[in-house]
Amino acid sequence: MTRSIRIAISAGLFAAGLLLGLWLFAPGPGSQAPAIPSPAAAEPSWDPSRGAQPRFTDVTQSSGLDFKHENGLTGKCRYLEIMGAGVGVFDYDGDGDLDLYFVNGNKLAEPPSPAITNRLYRNEGGWKFTDVTARAGTGDAGYGQGCCAGDYDNDGDLDLYVSNYGPNVLYRNSGDGTFTDVTARAGVGDPGWGQTCSFLDYDRDGWLDLYVQNYLTYTSGSEGEAFLFVGGRKVIDYPTPLSYKGSASRLFRNQRDGTFEDVTEAAGLLRPDGKGMGLACTDLDDDGLTDIFVANDTAENYLFWGRSDGRFQEAGLEAGVAFDGAGSPEASMGVDVGDFDNDNRLDLIVPCLRMQVHTLYRGLGRHFEDVSTQAGLGSATSPWTGFNANFLDYDLDGDLDLFFTHGGVRLNESAAPESSYNERYGMPDMLLSNDGRGRYTDVSAHAGPYFRERLIGRGSAAADLDGDGDQDLVVCNLADRAVLLRNDTAGGHWVAFDLVAKDGRRQPFGATV
Numbered sequence: 001m002t003r004s005i006r007i008a009i010s011a012g013l014f015a016a017g018l019l020l021g022l023w024l025f026a027p028g029p030g031s032q033a034p035a036i037p038s039p040a041a042a043e044p045s046w047d048p049s050r051g052a053q054p055r056f057t058d059v060t061q062s063s064g065l066d067f068k069h070e071n072g073l074t075g076k077c078r079y080l081e082i083m084g085a086g087v088g089v090f091d092y093d094g095d096g097d098l099d100l101y102f103v104n105g106n107k108l109a110e111p112p113s114p115a116i117t118n119r120l121y122r123n124e125g126g127w128k129f130t131d132v133t134a135r136a137g138t139g140d141a142g143y144g145q146g147c148c149a150g151d152y153d154n155d156g157d158l159d160l161y162v163s164n165y166g167p168n169v170l171y172r173n174s175g176d177g178t179f180t181d182v183t184a185r186a187g188v189g190d191p192g193w194g195q196t197c198s199f200l201d202y203d204r205d206g207w208l209d210l211y212v213q214n215y216l217t218y219t220s221g222s223e224g225e226a227f228l229f230v231g232g233r234k235v236i237d238y239p240t241p242l243s244y245k246g247s248a249s250r251l252f253r254n255q256r257d258g259t260f261e262d263v264t265e266a267a268g269l270l271r272p273d274g275k276g277m278g279l280a281c282t283d284l285d286d287d288g289l290t291d292i293f294v295a296n297d298t299a300e301n302y303l304f305w306g307r308s309d310g311r312f313q314e315a316g317l318e319a320g321v322a323f324d325g326a327g328s329p330e331a332s333m334g335v336d337v338g339d340f341d342n343d344n345r346l347d348l349i350v351p352c353l354r355m356q357v358h359t360l361y362r363g364l365g366r367h368f369e370d371v372s373t374q375a376g377l378g379s380a381t382s383p384w385t386g387f388n389a390n391f392l393d394y395d396l397d398g399d400l401d402l403f404f405t406h407g408g409v410r411l412n413e414s415a416a417p418e419s420s421y422n423e424r425y426g427m428p429d430m431l432l433s434n435d436g437r438g439r440y441t442d443v444s445a446h447a448g449p450y451f452r453e454r455l456i457g458r459g460s461a462a463a464d465l466d467g468d469g470d471q472d473l474v475v476c477n478l479a480d481r482a483v484l485l486r487n488d489t490a491g492g493h494w495v496a497f498d499l500v501a502k503d504g505r506r507q508p509f510g511a512t513v
Contacts, residue, residue, distance in 0.1 A: 151201030351386025
């Protein structure tokens with residue numbers, strides 16, 4: 001059998017699984033959502049007629065990865081506490097192995113600690129990782145949210161951008177294993193509540209530009225408290241984004257001299273009411289121009305079609321992605337792009353709030369169709385609050401499966417208020433298998449003990465971390481340990497491409513295979 005393979009490579013690919021989003025619609029006083037189901041206590045048997053059984057092994061402890069996320073828990077349910085925990089995967093030292101960058105928070109009830117920073121881990125091979133943060137100079141101590149990597153200065157190595165609640169940071173890769181903070185000179189230290197970010201070449205001049213997504217207009221510590229009624233008691237909980245105004249995201253044009261210019265309004269992208277929680281910058285309609293999809297939390301999503309004059313046209317409603325198939329706005333939190341039905345058109349997967357459905361938008365060219373229910377995502381995903389989505393072919397059978405990180409943003413009503421943070425907000429992550437006809441089945445219970453844990457999942461990435469051809473998983477959990485999951489599924493065949501641009505640049509952004 002011959003299968004066409006379409007791989008659309010945008011600069012954002014080099015920062016797989018950046019941040020990830022959240023939120024919810026709060027139940028009114030006296031109302032109560034259904035209890036969150038508990039994962040199976042033991043792994044059920046697998047039917048071999050379904051193909052290879054999924055198997056992911058937690059190798060975190062033996063790998064040397066010791067990152068634990070800090071969210072500055074105050075006991076006062078500050079909104080910022082429930083956010084963040086992004087992760088980036090990129091080859092910072094050019095040795096062919098993918099390295100890991102974890103985005104950290106910091107203290108909230110007291111001054112930020114310079115000892116609490118983001119962490120960079122070098123891949124040594126053989127599932128061993130070394131913390132090289134101090135040597136590399138990438139230990140930003142801001143209250144981090146997401147990150148992305150791309151060669152903005154065209155010198156052959158990948159640079160790193162970090163989005164924060166507060167000023168963002170751009171690190172220039174020196175090519176010798178170290179980075180330099182060039183934020184001030186570059187002019188990209190946007191001071192808003194940054195979320196996902198992506199490098200892209202929107203004007204096709206061969207230099208990477210930068211899109212920085214912002215979330216809400218918000219001041220930490222000034223918010224009012226929110227409450228739930230549990231067992232007749234009024235319990236403090238986190239507020240919702242409906243209580244805040246949105247914030248404009250930013251497009252920075254690369255001026256090819258190490259500096260960037262804010263061209264948001266000139267490019268037709270200014271949306272002051274956006275509540276961005278997910279971002280995809282790639283060519284969605286196959287016209288050779290970069291498009292921008294923005295997942296907004298509790299508001300309509302945006303789809304900006306790229307135009308040949310360097311401007312964008314917003315068409316989310318006409319394209320069918322502003323709302324779900326029923327015409328309702330969702331708490332859209334994150335996005336991934338892939339061809340789940342092998343029709344050579346790119347599709348979108350958007351994780352959403354519990355009691356909604358993680359939405360699958362099937363690409364039809366210049367239009368998308370919500371096929372979540374037909375694809376089996378309705379009953380499978382509605383009990384969970386999803387943050388990040390990853391398309392991956394975990395069993396190498398030629399179709400794209402799905403991985404979701406899950407984690408609450410409101411109190412689990414079945415958990416006692418005095419219980420642990422994970423008991424109150426933790427949820428199991430989810431693995432869904434594609435049957436080859438575009439329908440998904442939850443196979444989490446068969447995939448290993450990790451999928452029975454209740455953590456507050458946020459950032460994730462699917463990438464081949466050991467060079468064996470299949471995709472492994474890395475997860476950043478809120479206020480808890482990061483996790484490395486080695487893919488031990490007995491799978492099929494694979495092929496890898498090492499793409500080099502015709503002008504010799506090592507980062508072939510915009511390429512299609």
